Structure formats: structure tokens, C-alpha cells
Amino acid sequence: MISSKNLRFAYSSQKKFSFPDITCKDKETLLILGQSGKGKTTLLHLLALLITPDSGEIVIANNPAIGLSPIQTTEMRAKNIGIIYQRPHFVSSLSVLDNILLSNYLANQKQDHTKAKQLAEQLGFAEHLAKKTAQLSQGEQQRVSIARSLMNNPNVILADEPTSNLDDNNCQKVIELLKKQSASIGASLVVVTHDRRLKDEFSNQVFL
Numbered sequence: 639m640i641s642s643k644n645l646r647f648a649y650s651s652q653k654k655f656s657f658p659d660i661t662c663k664d665k666e667t668l669l670i671l672g673q674s675g676k677g678k679t680t681l682l683h684l685l686a687l688l689i690t691p692d693s694g695e696i697v698i699a700n701n702p703a704i705g706l707s708p709i710q711t712t713e714m715r716a717k718n719i720g721i722i723y724q725r726p727h728f729v730s731s732l733s734v735l736d737n738i739l740l741s742n743y744l745a746n747q748k749q750d751h752t753k754a755k756q757l758a759e760q761l762g763f764a765e766h767l768a769k770k771t772a773q774l775s776q777g778e779q780q781r782v783s784i785a786r787s788l789m790n791n792p793n794v795i796l797a798d799e800p801t802s803n804l805d806d807n808n809c810q811k812v813i814e815l816l817k818k819q820s821a822s823i824g825a826s827l828v829v830v831t832h833d834r835r836l837k838d839e840f841s842n843q844v845f846l
């Protein structure tokens with residue numbers, strides 16, 4: 639589960655945000671909608687503990703996530719949070735498989751080849767595991783990102799515009815996969831987007 643209360647963040651005195659409170663319990667989904675520039679990515683980065691709010695609270699898996707030391711924050715993120723970025727960030731010199739296994743490495747976990755291969759089968763890119771990520775289509779890269787976010791069985795999955803670069807067919811597929819995979823590990827799934835196609839796919843919604 640993840641929740642936030644009274645979150646405020648400023649990039650500068652002109653660029654200040656005060657975000658609505660959010661709650662997403664285990665196995666639940668939440669869609670955060672907002673037009674470009676409304677602060678969706680900023681909120682997602684706050685929830686992912688990548689930036690620190692000026693004030694407010696974040697609770698992840700029933701533990702306070704604000705006020706921790708940098709090491710505790712990194713541990714909290716690695717253990718509990720799977721992030722799918724707006725544009726996938728891969729290490730271009732590594733194979734698809736090694737990019738997925740990197741999640742385990744960064745969380746100080748044993749590299750789980752069996753799980754990586756299982757996820758690749760379930761997400762439909764098993765035949766691409768030995769390739770470099772640049773050789774994959776955008777839809778395939780998005781599915782690799784999903785696999786990577788699931789490698790450490792996170793408590794919370796945070797997805798930033800996971801469908802904005804996808805056609806209708808791939809949009810539908812990616813959302814179904816995200817929901818199915820997060821449900822199978824009992825995670826909370828939080829998606830931020832301006833993609834109105836997702837409006838009917840989520841019952842819990844917050845507007846920025």
C-alpha cells in the first residue's frame with residue numbers, strides 16, 4: 639500500500655505544487671490524471687522517493703517513508719517500489735535479460751534468471767532476451783520495463799505515462815498486463831497519465 643498526505647513541493651518560488659492526498663491499498667489500482675505540466679511526473683517522483691517533499695507524509699507498506707536517511711530511502715525504494723518511467727531507461731550495452739536482472743543487482747538481491755525468463759514469457763518478449771534493448775519496438779520496450787519493475791516483487795508499482803507512445807492495441811495490452819501482473823503479486827498499482835483512453839480502465843481516480 640501507498641498513501642500520501644498534504645504533499646507540497648516547489649522547484650522554485652514560481653513553481654509550487656500542493657498535491658491531493660492519495661491512497662492505494664494492496665491489490666488496488668489508482669489512476670492519477672492531469673494535463674501536461676500539472677505535476678504528474680513530479681508527484682510520481684515524490685511517491686517513488688526520488689525527490690523529497692517540502693512538507694507532507696508518504697507511507698509505504700505501513701511504514702513512514704519521509705524523514706529516512708539516504709541509505710534507508712534507497713533501501714525502502716529498492717525493496718518496495720517498482721517504477722516504470724515515461725521513457726524506458728536501459729543500459730544500451732547490456733542485453734534485454736541483463737537489463738531486467740539489473741533490478742535484482744540494484745536491490746542487493748540474487749539475480750533470479752528463472753523469474754526474468756518467466757516474466758518474459760508472460761509478457762511476450764522471451765524471444766528477444768538476448769538482443770539489445772534498442773532492437774526492440776516501443777511496445778516491446780515498455781513490456782521489458784514492466785518486467786524489470788516486477789523483478790523484486792514490489793509492494794507498489796508506479797507507472798508514468800506507460801501508454802502515451804502506444805497505439806490503441808498496445809495501450810490495451812500494456813494496461814491489462816500491468817493490472818494482471820500487479821494483482822498476481824498483490825501490489826498497489828498507481829498510474830499517472832494524461833491518456834484519456836485509460837479513464838474507463840480504473841475505478842479509483844484522482845485529478846490534478
Ligand SMILES: Nc1ncnc2c1ncn2[C@@H]1O[C@H](COP(=O)(O)OP(=O)(O)OP(=O)(O)O)[C@@H](O)[C@H]1O
Pocket residue numbers: 649653672673674675676677678679680681832
Ligand atoms: N527539475 C525541474 N526544475 C524546474 N521545473 C521543473 C522541473 N521538472 C519539472 N518542472 C516543471 O514543473 C511542472 C510540472 O512538471 P511535470 O513533469 O511534473 O508535469 P507533468 O504533468 O508530468 O507533465 P507532462 O504530462 O507534460 O509530462 C512543469 O511546468 C515543468 O516545467
